[in-house]
Amino acid sequence: MLAKRIIPCLDIKDGKTVKGINFLGLKDVGDPVELGRKYAEEGADELVYLDISATNEGRKTFAELVTRIAENINIPFTVGGGLSSLEDAGVLLRAGADKVTVNSAAVRRPELIDEIAAKYGNQFVVVAIDAKQIDGRWVVTTNGGKKPSERELFTWAREAQERGAGEILFTSMDHDGTKNGYPCETFARLADLLSIPVIASGGAGSVQDIADVLTRGRADAALAASIFHYGEIPIPVLKRELHKMNINVRL
């Protein structure tokens, strides 16, 4: 049976992990490759690396880093952050990334999804959507949640799928960082609407939160950062607990 996936997300700035502490036995917790390898050994099903460098120099460092990740990590990994063109996607593919995420750039120019999917395949494009509720409506935002767009979550997710997205990575900006759990009804509605996998991101504070979004929210995967980086819920503990709750995970 296809397993629900657990995906740690690593934020990278100028080639170093931004969060990421409290790991015994790691030579360099700032090294994205070492941290990724540690997660892979612990049972992470995939990894996501997001570049949050604001400078061109930082972006160049990131592409070099992707090459090193591909050489050293033996599970699939996705990279993203600021990706804005087909050329950017090509650079990351050739560096060895299994998938890329597109976010703000696709909101501004949705054809980017079609272009990447046509050239590199649907499985290569993950469309990340950041949205928040404004007057009861889920509004898609850009620039890390700062800028509301004209788009609405459900129609945009559907459009992204039709344009060739292989997966949707949805973050509720109302829940991100709160550790109060995910908006499960919203995730369930996305699952109803879409025929591609949905990855839940933003809001996990406990094993129960993740269990809820994978069952009630019918998400295919859960992505989290701080609960793993700060060692609050180690991946092996999380997976064993999910398994006890009869959720199908790879042990």
Next chain:
Amino acid sequence: MIAVIDYDTGNLRSVENALRRLGGEFVVTDNPAVIRSADHVLLPGVGEASSAMAKLRERGLAEVIPTLTQPVLGICIGMQLMCRRSEEGDAECLGIFGADVLKLPGGEALKVPHMGWDTVKWDGAPEGVSARPSPLFNGLESGAYLYYVHSYAPTLCGDTVAVTSYGVPFSAVLQRDYFFGTQFHPEKSGAMGERILKNFLEL
């Protein structure tokens, strides 16, 4: 020396990286002489079956591959091309394995592509397939999780040595003489995948 067959169907980097991690010496080549003289041959591949077959034929490799006598491993599309035919682009394939490649049916809660970690079983003659212990599984237990990304899959046949079910049971691993194929991606399947590649390279 391992020959990784390059027939211009996309990214071979993850296979190359996996071989490097295992310390295997390899060449990426479409040269029939180099392929014939290799100790092991890998046929990777991403992309679409009929165009991939056309590229094998253009390079004269469609005649070479079925006549190889050293261990040959096809991965994902590579394995599909070693079957009789594929529904994808209605392609006639190499005919090494007795399976046909069909589109996954999908359905309610069964999204296509089948993507992620799924269980591969070889114990207990699943679904009427005669279970034969494959050397690829040395050190592994039936039911291991391996990583898949595919929309088409080979049917069950006399060469099936492991099965995964996704709506329908399909051949997860095929084996005939020294020809092997995996529908999953061992190069992306963590420690289990590395073990399968290592088992292959030790043949």
